[in-house]
Structures are given as structure tokens and as C-alpha cells.
Amino acid sequence: MDTSNHNMVHRLFAEDKEIVLLGTAHVSKDSVELVNSVINEEKPDTVCVELCESRYQAIEKKDSWQNTNIVKVIKEKKTFLLLSNLILASFQKRIAKKFDIVPGQEMIEAINAGKSIGAKIHTADRDIRVTLSRVWNTIGFWGKVKLLFQLILSLGDVGDITENDIEKMKQEDVLETLLAEVGQSLPVLKKILIDERDMYLAQKIKTAPGNKIVAVVGAGHVKGIKAYWDDTIDLTSLDTVPPKSSMSNAFQWIFTSGIIILFIYGFYYGGTKAGTDMITWWILITGVLAGVGAVIAMAHPLTILSSMLAAPLTTLHPLIAVGWVSGLVEAYFSKPKVKDIESLPDDILSVRGFWRNKVTRILLVVAFTNLGASIGTFVALPLMIKML
Structure with a gap:
């Protein structure tokens, strides 16, 4: 084995098991070659990969994503999860294209090399949907705004990324690289x-079947895995998507009640004109800004209209978001065709492609109309209070 790669190979032990922990870069040709040579030299019983079951199935069944039901995604409020997944894939694919490599090739190589020697393949990472859901449910409104814009900014040109940057990525997780700026202001x-x-990877790797295991993970996780190696980790708690806190739910209802009381107060103390003006401004500001969000997403004209009509009401209802309405309307009028699904892998390589493809455009409509209506709420409130 090349001695220059020794710092990427670590030997760990757990009871009667020997684990060869291999740190790789998700966009590196050297990592692909190293994975192949280590697995063939070590001949393990099991190969662990830094993939969750859903991403593993996406590799094994490349057309499984074509069964995505966009309406179901909107109704189950999973738009952000799918959009962020696609943006993350775009980030990796564009870097991979620039350096003429296949994104995640080292994981594909680990799977193929493992199968060729008869080893079991064991997925060791937490489901990406759980990870992103935990992020989304933990950060506040402005955190969500920062996160959304950071993801969108990542769709820009990767022309400035150099081979040295790729070396740096060997020491970081791809998600960490992508969200570095947001992470500085959001330590969570x-x-x-x-x-x-x-923690999750450490526990899954050391409890994998077999006596000899090769675990292929991003180099950014090696230090942490070694730090948690001797701890017993409760995977159930890490696999749980925490529901919105009762305090958060209570705040939403209190906020809504406060706005309604404000309307009543305006009519009672300011007279009919003040009350009517307050309602008018609320309708105009929340409706127009939701409509602006739909325009930015290049939505269908009737989607723009529906978002403007729905926003003043949905902003007063904690259980319904304007994006839910606008997304369903957009899905109805610009139904994604088979060609949109098939061209998705290519379309996510560019900003224009995200807006051109009907699938991703629907996701953008949901995101931007929700954002517009939320900003409208914060703009309208102080104006209404001034009218009293």
C-alpha cells in the first residue's frame, strides 16, 4: 500500500472485530483507487459505506428517483428535503464534472469491490432525510432563510474551485463544505x-456483521468516529425527527391570535377606517410578496394569482402554508412530464436548469412563496401598529 495514503487508513478494534477505517474525499480519483486496493488487500467480511439506505438504493436502482410523487412531497411538507438533496447532488456533480470524476465514485467502488470478494455491504450513515429534517426543525425562521439562500448560492459557478480545495474537502464533510458560512452563525x-x-457512523460500523470490516467514510468524519469509538451510542434518539416543540406550536397560535386581536383593536379603537386600512395593508403586503416569490420562481400566472390570494389567509393559519397551495397549483398547471424526470440529473447542474425543469421549479415555487409570505408578515405588522 502506498505510504502516502497511510494517514487515510486507521485500524480500530471492537471486541473480537478488526475495523479498517478508510478516510476518503467524495470527489477524488486517488480515493477511488485507494478504496479498491484496501478492500482487495484486506479481504473483509463486511464493507461499510457512508451511505444511508435510501442513497444506497439510489445507486443500486438508478431510476428509483423517477417514482417521486411531487404532489405527495408537497402534501407531506418535504419540499425542502427534496430541494436540498437535489442542490447537494448538484454541488457534487458539478465539481465531479470539472475534475472528470463520478460523484461518490469511492462509495460505488467500495460497493463493487466488496461484492467482488463476496463481502456483505453495510450502510452506516443516518438517513439524509432525518439529518435535514433535524436541521430544519431546529433552526428558527431567519436560520431557514440563511440556509435556503446558502443552498441557492451554491448553485453558482464552481470554476474557482481548485485541486487544493479538493484536498481541503478531504478533511471536511460535503454538507459541511456547502453550508460553511451558515454554520458559522448557526453552531447547531x-x-x-x-x-x-x-456518533451514528461509529456505532453502526462497530456493530456491523463480521470479524473484519473495512469502513469507507469521508475523511472529515474520521476524527469524530475515533473520538466516539469507545462510547455506546443510542441510535434511536439520533434517528428521531424531533417534533416542533410545544412552545413553538403555542407561539404560532399566540402569534396568529395576536394579529387577529390587532385587527379587532384597530376597528374598536381606531374606527372603521383604521381597521379596514390594517386589513387592506395585511392583504396587500403578504399577498404581493408571496406573489413576488412566485414570480422569482417563474411560476405559472395562475400560481402567482393563487399565492397572492392565499397568502393573507395562510399567514394567519399555523397549519397551512402558502407554499402548500402554490405548489399544488403549479403542479396542476405545469404537470412534470417524463422528459422532466429523465432530464433532472442534467438540469440540476445549472441555475437555469433548476428553473427550467418543471420538477425543481415546483419546489422553488413552494420555497419562494413561503419565504415571500413570511417576509410580508414581518413587513406588515409594524405598518399596522403605526395605524393605531
Whole structure:
């Protein structure tokens, strides 16, 4: 084995098991070659990969994503999860294209090399949907705004990324690289994206079947896995998506009640004109800004209209978001065709492609109309209070 790669190979032990922990870069040709040589030299009983079951199935059954039901995604409020997944895939694919490599090739190589020697393949990472859901449910409104914009900014040109940057990525997780700027102002991101997954990976790897195991993970996780190696980790708690806190739910209802009381107060103390003006401004500001969000997403004209009509009401209802309405309307009028599904892998490689593809455009409609209506709420409130 090449001695230059020794710092990427670590030997750990758990009871009667020997684990060869291999740190790789998700976008590196050297990592692919190293994975192949280590698995063929070590001949393990099991190969662990830094993939969750859903991402493993996506590799094994490349067309499984074509069964995505966009209406179901909207109704189950999983738009952000799918959009962020696609943006993350776009980030990796564009870097991989620039350096003429296949994104995640080292994981594919680990799977193929493991199968060729008859080893079991064991997925060791937490489901990406759980990780992103935990992030989304933990951060506040402005955290969500920062996160959304950071993801969208990542759709820009990767032309400035150099081979040295790729070397740096060997020391970081791809999600951490992508969300570095947001992570500086939201420390909870590192806890969920990196620390929790380090714990999860450590526990899944050391409890994998077999006496000899090769575990292929991103180099950014190696230090954390070793740090948590001797701990017993409760995977159930890490696999749980925490529901919104009762305090958060209570705040939403209190906020809604406060706005309604404000309307009543305006009519009672300011007279009919003041009350009517307050309602008018509420309808105009929340409706127009939701409509602006739909326009930015290049939505169908009737989607723009529906978002403007729905926003003043949905902003007063904690259980319904305007994006739910606008997304369903957009899905109805610009039904994604088979060609949109088939061209998705290519379309997510560019900003224009995200807006052109009907699938991703629907996701953008949901995101931007929700954002517009939320900003409208914060803009309208102080104006209404001034009218009293």
C-alpha cells in the first residue's frame, strides 16, 4: 500500500472485530483507487459505506428517483428535503464534472469491490432525510432563510474551485463544505450535520456483521468516529425527527391570535377606517410578496394569482402554508412530464436548469412563496401598529 495514503487508513478494534477505517474525499480519483486496493488487500467480511439506505438504493436502482410523487412531497411538507438533496447532488456533480470524476465514485467502488470478494455491504450513515429534517426543525425562521439562500448560492459557478480545495474537502464533510458560512452563525448545524453523524457512523460500523470490516467514510468524519469509538451510542434518539416543540406550536397560535386581536383593536379603537386600512395593508403586503416569490420562481400566472390570494389567509393559519397551495397549483398547471424526470440529473447542474425543469421549479415555487409570505408578515405588522 502506498505510504502516502497511510494517514487515510486507521485500524480500530471492537471486541473480537478488526475495523479498517478508510478516510476518503467524495470527489477524488486517488480515493477511488485507494478504496479498491484496501478492500482487495484486506479481504473483509463486511464493507461499510457512508451511505444511508435510501442513497444506497439510489445507486443500486438508478431510476428509483423517477417514482417521486411531487404532489405527495408537497402534501407531506418535504419540499425542502427534496430541494436540498437535489442542490447537494448538484454541488457534487458539478465539481465531479470539472475534475472528470463520478460523484461518490469511492462509495460505488467500495460497493463493487466488496461484492467482488463476496463481502456483505453495510450502510452506516443516518438517513439524509432525518439529518435535514433535524436541521430544519431546529433552526428558527431567519436560520431557514440563511440556509435556503446558502443552498441557492451554491448553485453558482464552481470554476474557482481548485485541486487544493479538493484536498481541503478531504478533511471536511460535503454538507459541511456547502453550508460553511451558515454554520458559522448557526453552531447547531455542525452538531447535527457532523457530530451526530460521527456518533451514528461509529456505532453502526462497530456493530456491523463480521470479524473484519473495512469502513469507507469521508475523511472529515474520521476524527469524530475515533473520538466516539469507545462510547455506546443510542441510535434511536439520533434517528428521531424531533417534533416542533410545544412552545413553538403555542407561539404560532399566540402569534396568529395576536394579529387577529390587532385587527379587532384597530376597528374598536381606531374606527372603521383604521381597521379596514390594517386589513387592506395585511392583504396587500403578504399577498404581493408571496406573489413576488412566485414570480422569482417563474411560476405559472395562475400560481402567482393563487399565492397572492392565499397568502393573507395562510399567514394567519399555523397549519397551512402558502407554499402548500402554490405548489399544488403549479403542479396542476405545469404537470412534470417524463422528459422532466429523465432530464433532472442534467438540469440540476445549472441555475437555469433548476428553473427550467418543471420538477425543481415546483419546489422553488413552494420555497419562494413561503419565504415571500413570511417576509410580508414581518413587513406588515409594524405598518399596522403605526395605524393605531
